[in-house]
Amino acid sequence: MQLSINGETYAVEELDVRTSLLDLLRERLGLTGSKKGCDHGQCGACTVLVNGRRINSCLTLAVMHEGDEITTIEGLGTPEALHPLQAAFVKHDGYQCGYCTPGQICSAVGMLDEVRRGWASHVTDDVADAPQLDDAEIRERMSGNICRCSAYPNIVDAIREVAQA
């Protein structure tokens, strides 16, 4: 099976079909940026982008993703050239331990694209209208990413700054 991750093609041999996308990334391919928190889709630490959409990589089978374009935190930026959200998280101190951060950032990338496409959220007054991304919208849309250090105010600051740039 071949997988396209961060623009590179990976050939994967003898894959146990039970392998989650997250376990494939971390245990087989050495892409350990995506984190395993709960392994049940509750914490968001494993969030990656598949064809530009954010998903929980722990709750999907790797074998189902042949031909998809997968982007992990390693594919968003490098230490020398940070993605704008990575730079904003550093600037605003959007973490303490950092374990949830790759998932937070991948989720925020997907979330901002959803806003650009005009998707409403649970806190949008009229779901037929295009949303205005205020802090309540950011918090609602990021509720699938838990931060046990509770760096939420700074995470919201970082995302707001990138959204307004």
Next chain:
Amino acid sequence: MKAFEYNRAASVEDAVAGAAAPGARFIAGGTNLLDLMKLQVMTPETLVDISRLPLDQVEHLVDAETRIGALVPNSDLAANPLIRQHYTVLSKALLAGASGQLRNKASTGGNLLQRTRCYYFYDPSMACNKREPGTGCSAQQGFNRILAILGTSEHCIATHPSDMAVAMRALDAVIHTLRPDGSERAIPIADFYRLPGDTPHIETVLEQGELITTITLPPPPPGVQLYRKVRDRASYAFALVSVAAVIDVQEGRIAGASLAFGGLAHMPWRDPQVEAALIGQAPSPALFDAAADALLEGARGYGHNDFKIPLARRTLAAVLRQAVEMHA
């Protein structure tokens, strides 16, 4: 996770043929199924991957029904301009459920088939008639605050966890399927789910290998559409009580009422007596109370979830009040 055989279906016909044998399951988004497989609550022998089948379109036939492919992701359905404008209760219900990541993956058909979030169903070390028929129900004497107050049986007090299905119940959705013998059928959502009775492990009328292909919605009913969800935290939590409502007020009287409830029963709950109590009447607190009386006539709490009875009453009244105010 137990080992299983994985097959990717090339067509809907291929899918139903491949899932005809007991032990086979379809996988689409997989967000609920894989969660349960990791816990060995579900142990399919074969997974038939339907995620690449061409069932991902929303089509609107003018002045007629709207057709939703079973593989339309929850987020895409919520964001669809037609759904946002004409079936707002469905958009609102979808957006009230799960997280952005899960909605991007979860399918429309899979959402209908979500399993209960009862703690005892999720824990293979506990007795559960739904997970293992005949073992008993740990929930009735256990931590049952999230569980059902309507339509329960001595064998099961589980709730159906979906928000989307509650809205579809209020909108009279029809579920279209294909069976392994090639026959198709259209199942009104009112007939799709089963109460637990003495077979809580059988949750819908679907047969082995029967595939949901499309969900249709009749033309949007007149009136305002609301979805109110009461839960333990403001986002990303299952409903304790939810109400999907389509309410039409004409000349000071309720001309149309369609009300479905989540968090109360083994299925999205709808009671014609509640709607009959409202239709033709002038809105008032006493009327809303009478509607709640009709809804909760057979309600029974199991200790921790007793609060759901007054909560359902207040939530229904709040939704009706809001609907009437929106007409004013």
